[in-house]
Amino acid sequence: MNREEKEAQVDEEGRLVLPTEFIKQFGLRHGTKIRIDKNLNGLHLYRPVTHLAKVYIEPTNRCNLECRTCIRNIWDEPLGEMSRTTFARIVEGLRSFSPPPAIFFGGLGEPLVHPDIIEMVAQAKTLGATVELITNGTLLTKPLSKQLIEAGLDMLWVSLDGATPESYADVRLGAALPEVLSNLAGFQEARVGQRFFEYFVDYHLKPQIGIVFVAMKRNIADLPAVIRLGNRLGAHRFLVTNVLPYTPEMLNEILYSRASNDGIYMPSLQGISIQIPKMDINSMTREVLYQMMLSSHPLSYAGANLGEGNDRCPFIEKGAMVIRWDGDVSPCLPLLHDHKSYMNGYERSLRRYGVGNVVRQDLNDLWTLPEYLSFRDRVQKFDFSPCTFCGGCDLIELNEEDCFGSPFPACGGCLWAQGIIQCP
Numbered sequence: 001m002n003r004e005e006k007e008a009q010v011d012e013e014g015r016l017v018l019p020t021e022f023i024k025q026f027g028l029r030h031g032t033k034i035r036i037d038k039n040l041n042g043l044h045l046y047r048p049v050t051h052l053a054k055v056y057i058e059p060t061n062r063c064n065l066e067c068r069t070c071i072r073n074i075w076d077e078p079l080g081e082m083s084r085t086t087f088a089r090i091v092e093g094l095r096s097f098s099p100p101p102a103i104f105f106g107g108l109g110e111p112l113v114h115p116d117i118i119e120m121v122a123q124a125k126t127l128g129a130t131v132e133l134i135t136n137g138t139l140l141t142k143p144l145s146k147q148l149i150e151a152g153l154d155m156l157w158v159s160l161d162g163a164t165p166e167s168y169a170d171v172r173l174g175a176a177l178p179e180v181l182s183n184l185a186g187f188q189e190a191r192v193g194q195r196f197f198e199y200f201v202d203y204h205l206k207p208q209i210g211i212v213f214v215a216m217k218r219n220i221a222d223l224p225a226v227i228r229l230g231n232r233l234g235a236h237r238f239l240v241t242n243v244l245p246y247t248p249e250m251l252n253e254i255l256y257s258r259a260s261n262d263g264i265y266m267p268s269l270q271g272i273s274i275q276i277p278k279m280d281i282n283s284m285t286r287e288v289l290y291q292m293m294l295s296s297h298p299l300s301y302a303g304a305n306l307g308e309g310n311d312r313c314p315f316i317e318k319g320a321m322v323i324r325w326d327g328d329v330s331p332c333l334p335l336l337h338d339h340k341s342y343m344n345g346y347e348r349s350l351r352r353y354g355v356g357n358v359v360r361q362d363l364n365d366l367w368t369l370p371e372y373l374s375f376r377d378r379v380q381k382f383d384f385s386p387c388t389f390c391g392g393c394d395l396i397e398l399n400e401e402d403c404f405g406s407p408f409p410a411c412g413g414c415l416w417a418q419g420i421i422q423c424p
Contacts, residue, residue: 006021007019025099026047026048026051026053027048027050027051027052027053027319028048032050033048034046035380039305039308046380047317047318047319049319049376049377052097052101052319052321052367053101053102053318053319054101054102054103054104054320054321055090055094055102055103055104055320055321055323056106056322056323056333057082057087057104057105057120057322058106058108058109058322058323058325058336059081059082059105059107059111059113059114059117059120060079060080060081060107060109060111060113060114061077061079061107061108061325061337062079062080062081062110062113063109063136064110064113064136064139064174065110065136065172065173066173067136067171067173068170068173069161069171069214069216069246070246071108071246071337072108073246073247074246074247074339074340075337075339077337077338080325081114081115081325082114082120082325082326082327085359086325086326086359087116089358089363090323090358091126091127092363093358093362093364094129094363095127096363096364097364100127101129101319102130103124103127103131103132104131104133105117105120105121105124105131105132105133106132106133106134106424107322107325107333107336108333108337109325110135111133112135112139112140113139117133118147118151121151121153122151125152130154130155131152131154131155132153132154132155132157133153133155133156134156134158134159135156135158135159136159136180137158137160138175139183140158140180140183140184140186140187142183142186142187142190145183145187145190146190148207149190149191149206149207153207154206154207155207155210155424157210157211157239158180158184158209158210158211158212159212159214160180160211160212160213160226160229161214161222162177162219162226163177163225163226163229164177164222164225165177167219168180170219171216171219181229181233184209184233185233188209188233188234191205191234192234205234208236209230209237210235210236210237210238210239210424211226211229211235211237211238211239212239212240213226213238213239213240213241215240215241215242215243215255216242216243216254216255217254218253220255223240239422239423239424240422241421242254242255242415242420243255244341244415245341245342245343246339246340246341248342251342256420260344260418261389262296263295263296263297263298263299264297264298264299264307265299265306265309265418265419266307266310272297273298273299273300273305274292274295274297274298274299274300275300276299277302278301309418310417311382311384311417312382312417312419313332313379313380313382313414313416313417314416314417314422314423315331315416316331316332316376316379316380317380320332322335324336324337324354327360328354329355329356329357329366330354330355331353331375331376331379332416333423334350334414335350335352337352338350338351338352343388343396343413343415344390344392344396346397348396348397348399349397350399351398351399351408351409353375353409355369355372355375375409382411382417383404383406384404384411384412385402385403385404385410386412387402387413388413388414388415399413
């Protein structure tokens, strides 16, 4: 469980005094502004937009595969890999942050393609940071697994989009599932130092293993089997995301044609809602629960409001920034590269948003740029037009502006902010 509880106190002047651990963990300094929302049963305190807690680093945008789901299917951007000079500038800049932000190696390429990836992980660990990396698993040989472990990697995420050789190869063109599973078994063996027992997971082992599954019509039936595979391989976490369609072919694969505007995921604007308790899901209750989910009313399950996942940028909530292979800094992965995608039947041409480059500017200076701070504040409030469930207009075809008058980049059409697309 990630839940951590501490007691806070209200002083004589009515001020909320937070525990010292939280003050340090969330970068709360004198004068820091924190957004507070009131929900049904309490208050929600947001991470201050001044706190850098996670840095996504794209070592390269090259990859050894040609997957159906990949952005490269519609790309015309140059390919490259992060230079040692650029990475050194990142490490130098991160030394000024306390506590050090977590570092995630991944972007729109395969990190293990980079020849210096082991050294990059090792240098990131010298900062005292938690370090994660995502891979397709095809290059995860036993020697490389051992090197990643010795470098101090904390979390290895592996993309696994099928449970049979046929379904896996249907998505991950150029890859073979038996090879990937063999590589993962070798990683697990190197991690525990001996043969492991099926279904045994030691949550104290490092690196931990996570499985990422991109859900589509063609592979969703494989999800339970993928979970079982992950359990046998010692996975600690599973993340399921929908596919982001970069091509018309992938638009036909989405599983969320209704989810972006379905009533069960909407906030209760007039106090109308359905509250369902925990109950057994079996042949007696399955159809009833399904009908409740089709009722077009906001739905709460066991106290969790399904509508609370709307209009919340996961990158801003994580306190994240993203650094491209050439050193350019963006607020999130969706704004890292120019690209096209499809939503509500519209082709969208999305322009990247960069705030500067770490080679030419100090990382701390970039993070505190007034326009970047203003953007993060605007996204946290999320006062954008509701493009994901609107009937649609020509403005949805770009991210330049929206009908509320939001300037570039307008985030109302972001599927990450609606809980449809997820990243580790």
